[in-house]
Amino acid sequence: MEEGMEATSMISQGKTHSSGYSPVAAVSVVPTRKLFGAVCAVGIGGAFQYGYNLSTINAPTPYIQKFINETWYSRYHTQLDEGLLTLIWSVIVSVFTLGGLIGTVIGGYAASMIGRKQSLLVNNIVAILAALFMGISRSAGLFELLIVGRFLIGLNAGISMCVQPLYLGEIAPRRIRGITTVGINIFLTGGILIGQIVGLREMLGAEKYWPLLLATCAIPALIQLISLPCFPESPRYLLIDKKDEYRCQKALKSFYGSLHYKIEMDDIEKESRALNGEKQKTVVELFFDRMVKWQLICIIVMNIGQQLCGINAIYFYAHYVFKKAGIPEENIPYVTLGTGVCECITALTCGLLIDRAGRRVLIIGGYSLMAFWCIMLTITLTYQEAHSWVPYLSMTGVLAFILSFGLGPGGATNTLTAEFFTQSTRAGAFIVAGSVNWTSFFVVGMVFPFIVNGLNQFCFLFFMAVCLAIAIFIYCVVPETKNKSFLDIKEDFQKLNYGQWYKSPQDLAEAEM
Incomplete structure (x- = not known):
């Protein structure tokens, strides 16, 4: 059995659905390590990254505001007005949302044009650039780099939160599709918690470490860049969008094993015929x-x-x-x-x-x-x-x-x-x-x-x-x-x-x- 984790089969009893498709004889497949690994590889650079960046911005708030004040004074030799400081800080925080909105649109079209997996891989370059800009902002004396970095990490979050559920929803067998896609929320909440822990003053929450804290968003991106190439593209995308039956079968065998992939293959083929080249x-x-x-x-x-x-x-x-x-x-x-x-x-x-x-x-x-x-x-x-x-x-x-x-x-x-x-x-x-x-x-x-x-x-x-x-x-x-x-x-x-x-x-x- 593939990797010692192949599934047992179980015949499900049920009535024929009104669409004409019968779930009778559906096979319950326990996921292989390959499927579990794909969920983790996608999650670490997707929902985990999003949740992590939601929480890490909170801890260094007073230190970043102090940095903005000092930068302004070194440039103009005047104290920054409190209202303007609040405005600049609001822009740094809220530009993340603007990046997310734009990233969602980009992610949807990228997933259709170059595929789910490729979109996620390319997206990590955006996160690494964001980490670079935020990490060098203090040494460069440019708080504007924080705005650029937060926009880019928001863009990364928008793309990943659009493409990740697409990929997970399409690789999961229907009997565990719920827990597979809920993996998004598990990684998101895990990212928030880890961000809270890393932001404690005993970790990277001290004043001298805040640029490093914001730059750590490069780590989940690098992990996904290394791990995700080990897993195949979405089988549904390969067959229905790309008409590549060979790669679709290969991907399904990789995820479910050569003994249990046919049920999902039949399901994808039914959907493909129903769409009729749409x-x-x-x-x-x-x-x-x-x-x-x-x-x-x-x-x-x-x-x-x-x-x-x-x-x-x-x-x-x-x-x-x-x-x-x-x-x-x-x-x-x-x-x-x-x-x-x-x-x-x-x-x-x-x-x-x-x-x-x-x-x-x-x-x-x-x-x-x-x-x-x-x-x-x-x-x-x-x-x-x-x-x-x-x-x-x-x-x-x-x-x-x-x-x-x-x-x-x-x-x-x-x-x-x-x-x-x-x-x-x-x-x-x-x-x-x-x-x-x-x-x-x-x-x-x-x-x-x-x-x-x-x-x-x-x-x-x-x-x-x-x-x-x-x-x-x-x-x-x-x-x-x-x-x-x-x-x-x-x-x-x-x-x-x-x-x-x-x-x-x-x-x-x-x-x-």
């Missing part, structure tokens, strides 16, 4: 294609929901809540590590449950729990000073909210984006989903301080309403995708897209009898 659709064409109308609506709503659900408010209030609980200011960074550990635990839990419980249960349950904790936080933050034990309830609420988010909305959204579309529309769909996510991220970052200042703790009532609205929408509209082929899922959406006039292939066959 070319990759652009983003504009997607919005005029009635066959993907509700799929697009779903991913737009879910990606907006991820940003408007209140997770950013939780991180904003975490510092305040921990301080009120009596934790000394200098120890709060260590307590904050607890939030990173919570995210990692829930990402792993989501990965273990998603292919058993299903996507809908986790996302609806996650949003419902978040709505409940929003109510609790509104109450506890309102009466924070009433009793000495109330701040501890607030701490519990903060950690529970993070756990609820990671259990469903944080982990399963990317999985659904990968599953809702077939090969000709998937890349364009990820451009749409990524663009909505990055734009919402930017808007929330700009508007959120005003919401908090205006509503204070009552802002959580707004987030509660958002969470409930998303949960209700998913309950009413989004179908379960667990253990279904991409064609089966497409078929589930057609009655929404075409209404009562839609007739499935099975309905047409019965009508002719």
Whole structure:
């Protein structure tokens, strides 16, 4: 057996789906080491890199602002105005989001033109350049290099967060497609946690090390450059987009072994025949294609929901809540590590449950729990000073909210984006989903301080309403995708897209009898 990890087979019992494709006799394949290695190689330079760069910018904030002040004074021999300093720092932080938005668009088109794997490999050059610019900024006396570096690392994040779920969704067998794509969130939360640890003052969080801290983003890029060439391109891309059956079979054998690749090969061939040579659709064409109308609506709503659900408010209030609980200011960074550990635990839990419980249960349950904790936080933050034990309830609420988010909305959204579309529309769909996510991220970052200042703790009532609205929408509209082929899922959406006039292939066959 290949690498001693070949799968056992198990016959699944089930009814023929309305699309005419029967999941009967589907084989449950335990992934080979090759498949596991590919997930790790893609994740380290993708979601891990993104999460790492989200958290490492926080620790050196005062040192970078001091550097900007000193640079300004050495140039103009005047003190930098506080308002202008805030503006420059805001640009350094927010330009990451602009790079991510542009990177998403580039990533979608690059994945279609040069392939998923090649796009990820080339993308690492962008990360290495970003590390170089940020690493030499202090010695060069140019804070502008920080802006360039943050834009480039944002560009890298946008490309990787668009292409990575494409690749993972296409290499995974359908029975473990959920846990494979949830690997994105596992690596992302792992990146945030490692970034928090490396940013501690005992590590690289000291003032003299901040350029080195920002430059460490080159390490995940180098690891991916070395490891990813050992793994094949997406089999679906090779057969459906490139019509290369030989390389597709070779890739499938590499991932699943020569005894178990045929089930996935048949699945890809069915999709290829159904598409009948259909070319990759652009983003504009997607919005005029009635066959993907509700799929697009779903991913737009879910990606907006991820940003408007209140997770950013939780991180904003975490510092305040921990301080009120009596934790000394200098120890709060260590307590904050607890939030990173919570995210990692829930990402792993989501990965273990998603292919058993299903996507809908986790996302609806996650949003419902978040709505409940929003109510609790509104109450506890309102009466924070009433009793000495109330701040501890607030701490519990903060950690529970993070756990609820990671259990469903944080982990399963990317999985659904990968599953809702077939090969000709998937890349364009990820451009749409990524663009909505990055734009919402930017808007929330700009508007959120005003919401908090205006509503204070009552802002959580707004987030509660958002969470409930998303949960209700998913309950009413989004179908379960667990253990279904991409064609089966497409078929589930057609009655929404075409209404009562839609007739499935099975309905047409019965009508002719």
